[in-house]
Amino acid sequence: MNKGINKILTGHTHTDEFQISYSNYAQRNAKNALMTSYIAPSMTPTSGHPAFRIYTVDPDTYGVLDVTTYIADMTNPTYQTSGPTWTKYYSAKEAYGPLVSPSIASNAKAELTPAFWHNVTVALEGNSAEFGKYYARKSRGWKPAACEGDCKAKEICQLRAGRAQDNCYEPKFGVHFSKRDGEEVDECEGTRVRAVLQRLVGREDVLREKIEVAKRECQA
Numbered sequence: 001m002n003k004g005i006n007k008i009l010t011g012h013t014h015t016d017e018f019q020i021s022y023s024n025y026a027q028r029n030a031k032n033a034l035m036t037s038y039i040a041p042s043m044t045p046t047s048g049h050p051a052f053r054i055y056t057v058d059p060d061t062y063g064v065l066d067v068t069t070y071i072a073d074m075t076n077p078t079y080q081t082s083g084p085t086w087t088k089y090y091s092a093k094e095a096y097g098p099l100v101s102p103s104i105a106s107n108a109k110a111e112l113t114p115a116f117w118h119n120v121t122v123a124l125e126g127n128s129a130e131f132g133k134y135y136a137r138k139s140r141g142w143k144p145a146a147c148e149g150d151c152k153a154k155e156i157c158q159l160r161a162g163r164a165q166d167n168c169y170e171p172k173f174g175v176h177f178s179k180r181d182g183e184e185v186d187e188c189e190g191t192r193v194r195a196v197l198q199r200l201v202g203r204e205d206v207l208r209e210k211i212e213v214a215k216r217e218c219q220a
Helices: 090-099 114-126 127-138 148-158 190-201 203-220
Strands: 007-015 017-022 034-041 050-055 062-071 086-091 178-180 184-186
Touching: 017 114, 017 148, 034 050, 034 062, 034 114, 050 127, 050 203, 062 090, 086 090, 086 114, 090 203, 114 148
Parallel strands: 007 034
Antiparallel strands: 017 034, 050 062, 062 086, 178 184
């Protein structure tokens, strides 16, 4: 096994998630699962409780043995007065290890390989309760939204979409801000940046014109 080539530790989409890359995207399965992208949650509390991760890595193979996420509960009364209290939220091996066969939950030396993560997606696909737990972890338990039917299918698809052209969510023109339970979530952060971008998005015709001009200049 070549060291360190089957995983990417990355950030951040503000959510706690992962994606798998494959050697053959026409037949995505455990055998051709090639690499796992570990996408870290954010310290910025825009899409969930502030969080950070600790990766446990084998010193010889550099394989990831576990991923543990810690959060600061914003609902704690002391959060605004004494500062955040960091507590363990979940261990990937403890949460997802029992979902594969044989279970690796109690095997400290078992690596979380790309094949393992593909098998986790298969388990989530067939187990609505476990998928619900996964989906709640994306926001670290902060106002978890429901995700069923087409939403669930797209989410599973996205976990298997490490290659950009296989993205399962259709991109929309402009900059987008989402809301959950009446609370606005600004993924771009910074009120000044947001105001500028909103003004630009409001003039979609101007942006499209600029894009066409740029294309003509490149072709000239």
